[in-house]
Amino acid sequence: MKAFIAFTKKEFTESLRTYRLIVLAAVFLLLGLMSPLTAKLLPEIMGSIDLGDGVFITMPEASAMSSWEQFFGYIGQMGMLALIITFGGLMANELSRGTLINLLTKGMKRQTVILSKFLTASVLWAGSYALSLAVCYAYTAFFWPGGVLSNAFLAFFSLWLFGEFLIALLIFGGVLFGNFYGSLLGCFGVIIILSTLNLFPALSKFNPSSLAAQTLNLLSAQKEAADYLPAFIICAAAAALLVAAAIAVFNKRRV
Amino acid sequence: MGDLKEYLPILIPLGIVSVGLLIASLAHIFTHKKYRVGNRALWVIVSFINFIGPVLYFAIGKGDE
Numbered sequence: 001m002k003a004f005i006a007f008t009k010k011e012f013t014e015s016l017r018t019y020r021l022i023v024l025a026a027v028f029l030l031l032g033l034m035s036p037l038t039a040k041l042l043p044e045i046m047g048s049i050d051l052g053d054g055v056f057i058t059m060p061e062a063s064a065m066s067s068w069e070q071f072f073g074y075i076g077q078m079g080m081l082a083l084i085i086t087f088g089g090l091m092a093n094e095l096s097r098g099t100l101i102n103l104l105t106k107g108m109k110r111q112t113v114i115l116s117k118f119l120t121a122s123v124l125w126a127g128s129y130a131l132s133l134a135v136c137y138a139y140t141a142f143f144w145p146g147g148v149l150s151n152a153f154l155a156f157f158s159l160w161l162f163g164e165f166l167i168a169l170l171i172f173g174g175v176l177f178g179n180f181y182g183s184l185l186g187c188f189g190v191i192i193i194l195s196t197l198n199l200f201p202a203l204s205k206f207n208p209s210s211l212a213a214q215t216l217n218l219l220s221a222q223k224e225a226a227d228y229l230p231a232f233i234i235c236a237a238a239a240a241l242l243v244a245a246a247i248a249v250f251n252k253r254r255v
Numbered sequence: 256m257g258d259l260k261e262y263l264p265i266l267i268p269l270g271i272v273s274v275g276l277l278i279a280s281l282a283h284i285f286t287h288k289k290y291r292v293g294n295r296a297l298w299v300i301v302s303f304i305n306f307i308g309p310v311l312y313f314a315i316g317k318g319d320e
Contacts, residue, residue, distance in 0.1 A: 018313070029272055082306075082307065085310050139265055
């Protein structure tokens with residue numbers, strides 16, 4: 001436990017010194033700000049495009065729901081991209097630089113490294129996501145007061161859970177390949193496979209990637225929580241399994 | 256475009272944060288000589304890609320100290 005706390009402290013200090021914490025927070029703050037703004041501006045921009053012969057595109061008036069639609073779009077794509085780039089080197093950089101050798105030969109357990117890194121990344125991700133959510137919520141309430149969100153907790157929780165899945169995937173990829181690009185490519189590969197599977201509507205119920213894109217439908221009450229329950233369970237189980245697999249692989253691996 | 260004033264409460268913080276990110280990464284690029292990948296010119300250009308540029312620089316480009 002002592003080793004775990006000490007290593008976690010080291011992880012947070014590292015996040016601070018490598019600007020990881022501040023950059024991630026800034027990016028998610030930006031995404032939170034951009035969502036309501038895009039929602040508000042989009043109808044005006046589209047409306048000002050002349051398709052010729054005086055034909056204009058008319059879009060429905062922006063509402064709180066269009067702001068949340070943008071939020072899910074931004075966080076689900078740009079946010080996840082930022083998350084992947086930021087945490088891609090989490091495990092891989094230590095392995096390629098050999099900075100863990102000293103600690104491990106002094107008797108620190110290998111699982112401590114993985115669990116501590118997972119915890120730190122989760123805290124950073126949860127913090128930046130909460131920041132983004134709070135900002136978007138405040139501006140959405142400011143521009144479109146009096147809206148009611150259904151299933152709000154589950155819908156927002158699902159995005160966070162998908163982020164956790166990606167972090168677990170990045171750590172596993174980092175342990176497996178031992179370098180930044182391997183970890184990154186492994187993660188993108190899984191995302192591409194999952195998005196391809198999403199083309200089949202029958203599978204989207206079980207697909208973790210629908211947590212990042214489709215749970216918006218929970219907010220507008222077009223779908224019920226039960227529709228995504230299998231995806232929730234599979235996503236959480238996959239994340240836990242990936243962390244366990246990362247520990248197992250790391251135990252066998254030469255540092 | 257409608258009344259710009261309506262958007263000010265959101266445009267001001269948006270501007271501050273994205274310019275802040277840009278300045279932070281440019282400042283780091285110009286005060287450091289060594290990069291893990293690429294060179295100074297590349298990273299200066301990349302920094303201008305809105306918010307993903309600085310993220311990329313701090314994650315991949317920044318050299319070890």
